[in-house]
């Protein structure tokens with residue numbers, strides 16, 4: 001029997017669509033929580049805001065791994081075409097860089113928290129006197145890069161939608177073609 005070539009889908013898998021928008025929302029929520037936790041604020045029940053920030057960060061990490069698995073295991077549309085090979089390559093690289101940074105962000109957060117706890121165990125309240133090994137700065141640097149790429153990604157999505165007019169946003173929505 002003749003083998004029929006599998007069709008390239010027009011849209012991403014619904015699980016990937018759900019994960020894409022949920023993670024986008026959670027990333028922004030966690031940036032707000034991260035900012036609010038900086039002066040040692042507390043939330044409902046007197047729980048430190050940093051606890052909510054860390055929990056949400058770990059949730060994002062788990063969802064990002066789930067997303068990576070779904071991305072690798074499901075069929076997806078071919079890379080969007082801008083009509084320019086260089087821009088197409090930038091688009092492709094941006095997507096993978098978003099994965100790396102969105103995973104790197106919570107990972108460095110976990111390392112940072114572990115680092116802080118270990119210092120506190122060793123030095124008690126004097127931990128604050130020990131110079132940081134810079135994980136906090138790396139966590140912040142990754143956020144700066146991630147924000148830059150998210151802005152690039154958002155701009156590219158709008159460029160496709162309103163200038164190239166290829167209705168690219170539809171690929172990241174639920175429903176049939």
Ligand code: HEM
Nearest residue numbers: 024027071079080095098099102150154157168169171172
């Ligand atoms: C309001 C903001 C956002 C808009 C409008 C948007 C829009 C889109 C669209 C239309 C696609 C499909 C592109 C294509 O088919 O080539 C897409 C894919 C993608 N988006 Fe976003 N996005 C947003 C936020 C984010 C954020 C915050 C992340 C950070 C993790 C992200 C990561 C990705 C990735 C990695 C892909 C490639 C598909 C995949 O492999 O999962 N997006 N986005």
